[in-house]
Amino acid sequence: MRYHTRKVVKPGDLNPNETLFGGRLLEWIDEEAALYGVIQLENKRVVTKFMSEINFVSSAVQGDIVEIGMDVVKFGNTSLVLKCTVRNKLTRKTIINVENITLVNLDENGRPTPHGKTKIEYVKDRLAQD
Template identity: 55%
Template sequence: MNFYSRKWVRPEDLNANGTLFGGSLLRWIDEEAAIYAIVQLGNHRVVTKFISEVNFEASARQGDLIEMGLVATRFGRTSLTMRAEVRNMITRKTILTIERMVFVNLGEDGAPAPHGYSTITYERDRMPTIQPATE
């Protein structure tokens, strides 16, 4: 598993107990996973379909640095399944694990579409080159 993305826990990310708010962390990991799916599937049209049990193991406090890691575990015909882990760079503790996050590749019509991949890429060769049209 590679840990590429890092976040700095700031005051606006805290809950009433003064620790990292789980909702903020889930937003960050969902965004990171979507970006990972875009790179792996070569399509900017991906959506979150499923997130398995979220296991919060530790927390983070203001000023801590966290890092998020993802790895593809399965390529379906129209989907990508991955595993996620978030860890505290200061305390070295695992903050969160998610065993399964499933993203679906969509066609221009918004329906699930085959992506044609079966292996992980570590390059940016699958990055979409055409930007979505803005209205």
């Protein structure tokens, strides 16, 4: 699992139980998945089609630093399937697991379009090719 983004849990991120609100965490995951998809597929028109069962393992509290990890499960013809783990940066304790986040590559008319990708590509490798 590669961890790409870190967030600090702030007062506005908390639920009435004073733990990280699940909706806020899902917002962060969806945004991270979209960014990952845009970078991998080299297309800014990428949307979330599906999220599998979400498993809240533990909670986070104000001041915790959480990190969001994404890995590619598979490349489809027009899609990219990711898995996600969010964990506490300092304790490494898992907060949430999402086994399947399906993103779809769209054309300028909003229709699914083939992306032609078959493996993970890193920006540093693309830059080396230029």
